[in-house]
Amino acid sequence: MAEENQDGQEKTEEPSQRKIDKHKEDGKVLSSKEMFVFTGIAGALLLLYALPYGAKSLLFEWGDLFVFSGNDKLDDLPSTKSLQALFFILKISLIVGLPMLIIVLATQFAVGGINFAPKAAAFKSNRINPLSGFKRMFSLKSLVELGKALLKVGLLFASAIGVIYYLLPRILRITDGTLKSGLEITQIAFPMLIGALLVSLLAIAALDYFYQRYEHVKSLRMTKQEVKDEYKQTEGSPEVRAKIRRLQMESAAKSAKQQEALENMGEATAIITNPTHFAIALKYQVGQLGAPKIIAMGKGLIAKRIMDIGTEKNITSFRSPLLARALFFTGDIGEEISEKLYNAVAIALAYVYKLDKGEDIEAPEINVPEDLRFNENGNILKEV
Incomplete structure (x- = not known):
């Protein structure tokens, strides 16, 4: 019969490795x-x-x-x-x-x-609680221990009686024999008695071992609810797992999109940089309908990769920290830039076009709307 916990549920499930480790602790x-x-x-x-x-x-x-x-x-x-x-x-x-x-x-x-296990040596108040001690005295475990003690006494007593009964004829003749014959009988009787008692103790030890093993395995078993609760604790609730999977899929999709964007860097017209922390590659052909599109963008190592590819493909870079951050935090790969940045980007691209034609001109001053002026963490910059 399966053991039940305090809620009345049967412990029918095999223990998890976490429960086994906790028992050891x-x-x-x-x-x-x-x-x-x-x-x-x-x-x-x-x-x-x-x-x-x-x-x-x-x-x-x-x-x-x-x-x-x-x-x-x-x-x-x-x-x-x-x-x-x-x-x-x-x-x-x-x-x-x-x-x-x-x-x-x-x-x-x-x-x-x-x-x-240091935790096992720690003080526990229930060990000195009289009520808990009283319950332990009349528990099933106490009855089993009493039964083992009675069995041990009975088995040892029976073993001793058996040896004495077997040697009784010789023992009775001790008084009729010499000292030498008496010592010879003692030499035989003592090892036999010790051997019989040891065999009895071995039998008791074997029975106790199998019983303790049974109790130990039974105490480790879990209810179906305990298995579910532990799974939730280790793996998280279904909602949390679904959210994690969604975030993982979004991250994978973003990485794939980023890689594809780097492969399309050859289509870029210009790169707006921070100059080192952010890089946004833009595509725009004079006379085309629509606003400039973001071909690739990134920060940190991705930004460096974009700039390296730009150098390899002779794509002109324009340094404007405020514009680079504004494009990064308001746009996305494959999308057109924010309408609020049309004027700033138009000035930057016009400057790039002139540089590409070989003109020697000064870099223009780019004005970014105040509500699109971000710091490196994506927070709006406050006016001092």
């Missing part, structure tokens, strides 16, 4: 306490089994703490022996603690991976 990774119990006890037993191989040197070091020679200075003796004792304790701690730490880390790495 919150410190919610797959883990099994019973697996730690099994590997911890098994590791401790292995360590205990290996300890005798180095016990001799450790005993000598321990005994050396209580040995005093006649050459030792009495004043320095307490500090010297205290330092030796400290190093001895640190050595024992490393011998015992380091392998256990490696076992714990290896267990978590194998079960659910190692994850460092």
Whole structure:
């Protein structure tokens, strides 16, 4: 049966990568306490089994703490022996603690991976809330933990009873035998008992691992509404996505139009420049009907490209910052210029025509209407 959330919706959908990452940030990774119990006890037993191989040197070091020679200075003796004792304790701690730490880390790495989540260590008020604690005590999870504890006690008890029952005939004969025979029975009974308990712990750990994995996967599942909400958060609402697509299409169309305009630069009559920030290529033949048309226009790098092409094709440029900005902010590629700019453009084109004929004349003064005088950002310039 699928799990339900607080709204009563079933969590039937597979988790998204975003939800998995959020769980990791919150410190919610797959883990099994019973697996730690099994590997911890098994590791401790292995360590205990290996300890005798180095016990001799450790005993000598321990005994050396209580040995005093006649050459030792009495004043320095307490500090010297205290330092030796400290190093001895640190050595024992490393011998015992380091392998256990490696076992714990290896267990978590194998079960659910190692994850460092500072957010999980942050203070949360619900952890000390009595009401929340009371609810946790009587939750389904608490009942499951109680069931696991009872199962563990029962299984370990049954394993111990089984081993004792199997060895009971030999145990009963201990009183009739010698000390050697009693030790031989103990040598057999103790490893068998430890082995049976370890097998029981392994079975419990395996059951707990699969249960915790099931619960972890279930907690990650999402409702259909959660999937929709997350999609909106990451991809945006349908309206926003439609607007983004429209803007992308407009940008692509504008780029294509700009490229086509650059290819048609050969038809231009003159280029009005800022001189470097804006460039507008105009087309007009004397005697034609209609106003001059904008062949190409741009700012920044596009403006530089227009001027470079103009130089290549021997198109005359006319410098007029106010006129260039007015044409840029009031016109568009392929359209006629604004009616308010007819007079200013006519004066500029007349000057270009005369230059093209080889006349040596001074550049005219261009008057642009006040309501069409823009700065580089497209804002109307204010009179000072």
